[in-house]
Amino acid sequence: MLMREVSATEERDLLIIIALYKHKNITKTAQSLFLSQPALTARIHHIEEYLKTKLIYRGSKGIHFTPAGDYLAKNAERLLADLRNVQENVLNLGNGVKGTLRIGASIYVSRYILPRLLSLFQNQYPKVDFNVTTVPSRNIINLMHNQDFHVGFTRGDYVWKYEKYELCEERICIVSKNEVNLRNLPQLPRIDYRTDYLNRITLENWWKENFSQPPTISMSVDQIDICKEMVINGLGYAILPNISLCNVNDIYKMYLYDQDKKPLFRKTWMLYQQEMLEIKLVSAFVTFVKNTNFDDAFFNSQM
Incomplete structure (x- = not known):
């Protein structure tokens, strides 16, 4: 227990130094670490006092x-990697599955998949803790290359040369409070939400295949849940993944197809590196995910 507390403190301090060196700004550093500015300043002073240098x-x-x-x-980054390796190796020599699992996940995965998945995993392995970082899918790839995370969860077919496992694929659909006619879509108010590059390209290509004029964007929001609520309240239609509509009743849905009449899907992937499976915790988690059935019941049970 003492080792975990010491390691957590040292890890936090190294992360502060790394973030501060990156941003060169107290406010931005505090925001990136979800700390208040006074708390960050106090911690920096503590590090300086401990090292007896400015x-x-x-x-x-x-x-x-x-x-x-x-x-x-x-x-700092090398020291952080060494610290984590020592802690993981010590835990790996012991009995059972324990330690802190570092996960990088997109906002969507963090909202709709991880809460139930991590709860089920911790029920089976109660000595496990989690460090979850929510970042855009495109950023997870680079962070995974640097082994900042044990496991990453992305949406979309990003290039990853190591191991990957498909968790699920969700249908993409037009959603509206009331029924809409596909031919009238360019004239209807559309609610857009901020999404990643690959999904944006998919939606733009589908639109160009079906319409010669641009959509009428009446509102833009930064989160998919906000977009969904705007649609539910009749402010316009949106193009959303089906999973985001779990337990939403009294709403019109129209699934999208490409020019070859094939359904439009959005895939979710688990990324990892084979060498990470030497860590008992990572191996247990990857195996657990692969044995989990990501059907409608999985998503409906957490909404």
Whole structure:
């Protein structure tokens, strides 16, 4: 227990140094780490007191690192990796599945898949903790290459040269409070939400295949759940994945097809590296995911 507490503190401090070196700004660093500015400042002072040296100073154009701070920041990522490896190797030598599983997931996966999945996994392995980072799918690829995460969850067919496993695929559909005629779609108010590049390209290609004029965007929002609520309240139609509509009643849905009459799907993938399976915790989780049935019942049970 003591080892876990010490490691967690050291890991947090290294993450602070890494983020501070990246942003060179207290406000942005605090936001990226979900800390208040006073809490972040206090922690930086604590690190400096522990090391008995000044690491940063504030200038007119933001944060500047002292030579000692610059040296620490440039070695922080290696130190963090070494710290995590030591902790994982020690836990791996023990009996049972335990430790902290580092997961990177898209916002969509974090909202609709992970809560129930992690709950089921922890029921089977109660000594496991989770460190979940929510980032866009395109960013997960680079972070997985750097082994910042044990496992990553992405949506869309991003290039990944290591192991990947398809969790599920959801149908893409037009949703509206009332029934709509496909031919009238360009004239109807559409609610758009911020999505990743691959999905945006898929939707734009489908639109160009079916219409010669652009859609009438009446509202743009930054989250899929907000978009869904706007549709439910009759403010326009949207193009959404079917899974986001679990337990939503009294709404009109029209599934989309490409020019070859094939349904439009959005796939969700689990990414990992084979060498990570040497860690008992990672191996147990990957096996658990592969044995989980991601059917409608899985998604409906958590809504």
